[in-house]
Amino acid sequence: MIRVAILGSTGSIGCSALEVIRRHPEQYDVTTLAANRNVDALAGQVSEFRPKKAVICDSSPKLPTANKATKWERGIESIVEAAADPDVDIVLNALVGAVGLRPTLTALEAGHRVALANKESLVAGGALVVAAAESGEGEVVPIDSEHSAILQCMQGSDDKDLQRITLTASGGPFRGYSKADLDKVKATEALQHPTWNMGAKITVDSATLANKALEVIEAHFLYGLDYDRIEAVVHPQSVIHSFVEFVDGSVLAQLGFPNMELPILYALSYPHRLDDALLRTYDPVRLSPLTFEDIDHEAFPMYALGVEAGRRSGCAPAVYNAGNEIAVEAFLEDRIRFPEMPEVVERTMDRIGIAAPRDLIDVISVDQEARKVSAEEVARCAQSIGKKS
Numbered sequence: 001m002i003r004v005a006i007l008g009s010t011g012s013i014g015c016s017a018l019e020v021i022r023r024h025p026e027q028y029d030v031t032t033l034a035a036n037r038n039v040d041a042l043a044g045q046v047s048e049f050r051p052k053k054a055v056i057c058d059s060s061p062k063l064p065t066a067n068k069a070t071k072w073e074r075g076i077e078s079i080v081e082a083a084a085d086p087d088v089d090i091v092l093n094a095l096v097g098a099v100g101l102r103p104t105l106t107a108l109e110a111g112h113r114v115a116l117a118n119k120e121s122l123v124a125g126g127a128l129v130v131a132a133a134e135s136g137e138g139e140v141v142p143i144d145s146e147h148s149a150i151l152q153c154m155q156g157s158d159d160k161d162l163q164r165i166t167l168t169a170s171g172g173p174f175r176g177y178s179k180a181d182l183d184k185v186k187a188t189e190a191l192q193h194p195t196w197n198m199g200a201k202i203t204v205d206s207a208t209l210a211n212k213a214l215e216v217i218e219a220h221f222l223y224g225l226d227y228d229r230i231e232a233v234v235h236p237q238s239v240i241h242s243f244v245e246f247v248d249g250s251v252l253a254q255l256g257f258p259n260m261e262l263p264i265l266y267a268l269s270y271p272h273r274l275d276d277a278l279l280r281t282y283d284p285v286r287l288s289p290l291t292f293e294d295i296d297h298e299a300f301p302m303y304a305l306g307v308e309a310g311r312r313s314g315c316a317p318a319v320y321n322a323g324n325e326i327a328v329e330a331f332l333e334d335r336i337r338f339p340e341m342p343e344v345v346e347r348t349m350d351r352i353g354i355a356a357p358r359d360l361i362d363v364i365s366v367d368q369e370a371r372k373v374s375a376e377e378v379a380r381c382a383q384s385i386g387k388k389s
């Protein structure tokens with residue numbers, strides 16, 4: 001039995017992970033479930049999966065009383081502790097935001113596999129995550145479909161034979177919109193993703209294309225390629241998840257329905273594959289045609305800003321990530337307009353130094369500073385259009 005701790009179990013990835021595990025009870029045992037504040041959903045999962053431990057991060061909700069099987073705990077420290085639990089084999093990190101970085105590092109330091117959905121871990125603290133994975137027994141296996149595709153295409157090949165990676169982007173709900181059109185869009189429209197069903201933050205990131213920039217940075221740290229060799233292309237059908245080009249010019253791609261259960265299953269079973277009859281069979285005729293377009297940089301500046309943050313390196317990706325988290329929250333609360341999100345992030349990047357972080361404390365401190373500065377920038381946008389900040 002492989003013992004799995006699921007952090008962020010009540011979210012979109014967390015629920016898909018439990019669905020995968022539900023179909024493979026002979027392979028996987030859930031030892032920990034953790035969420036932010038959704039006690040009711042977590043309690044339902046606890047009664048089905050009977051983990052040793054259930055954690056709620058937020059301080060407000062009342063916790064259910066412990067039963068014989070499950071101990072209930074509260075707070076981020078309990079989540080970090082759960083990531084280090086020696087009685088765990090895989091920590092599936094499906095938290096959203098830079099809050100996921102500490103559990104990722106702790107799990108790696110404890111020698112665990114981190115099945116990583118929480119891309120913000122690698123964006124905010126990529127160098128630390130790579131160092132933690134390289135210095136011990138721990139490993140990162142990505143859940144993001146694009147990075148899972150790359151891992152699958154790389155099987156049997158040497159890293160040195162990798163020439164270039166092309167990540168695909170759906171283009172989000174506003175593909176084809178002009179800059180002027182985007183001025184009027186609302187959060188409810190941004191949350192209508194054409195091909196993927198995901199949590200609110202990543203859905204907005206997909207609409208601005210910040211998500212693709214976060215994934216470029218993630219690919220840089222996972223596969224050790226410089227930024228000149230990582231590209232992104234819009235592929236509205238979301239069927240090809242990435243292209244991998246080798247030094248001899250050969251290009252491999254991984255295809256599948258836009259459904260996160262396959263990359264989750266692969267991250268759990270890697271380097272093996274598990275039979276799963278419920279995952280839909282690929283049908284090339286029904287899924288044709290497959291089309292590709294360039295990114296519209298004028299309408300979606302968040303992509304180039306994020307890649308620029310990656311190239312600047314040091315703390316710049318952490319600043320970009322924190323600024324983006326604050327901007328997305330403000331947009332979802334209707335405090336800023338869609339085109340103001342990249343403006344907030346750009347001004348935050350301009351205002352904060354980017355010296356390379358020496359350790360987690362440096363990353364946390366720059367993350368906090370960037371959140372403060374971007375909140376000021378949000379307030380400035382809100383004032384300029386006469387809204388409440």
Ligand SMILES: NC(=O)c1ccc[n+]([C@@H]2O[C@H](COP(=O)([O-])OP(=O)(O)OC[C@H]3O[C@@H](n4cnc5c(N)ncnc54)[C@H](OP(=O)(O)O)[C@@H]3O)[C@@H](O)[C@H]2O)c1
Nearest residue numbers: 008010011012013035036037038057095117118119198199
């Ligand atoms: N969804 C996808 O298809 C997809 C695909 C690729 C990558 N990802 C990445 O996977 C991660 C999760 O995405 P998602 O779409 O599953 O997000 P989501 O639906 O918003 O779920 C987030 C989960 O994290 C918990 N959480 C949020 N803030 C927390 C905090 N401060 N402390 C502890 N727990 C917290 C939430 O608990 P509550 O329910 O209590 O709020 C929930 O369980 C993100 O990094 C995203 O970029 C997602």
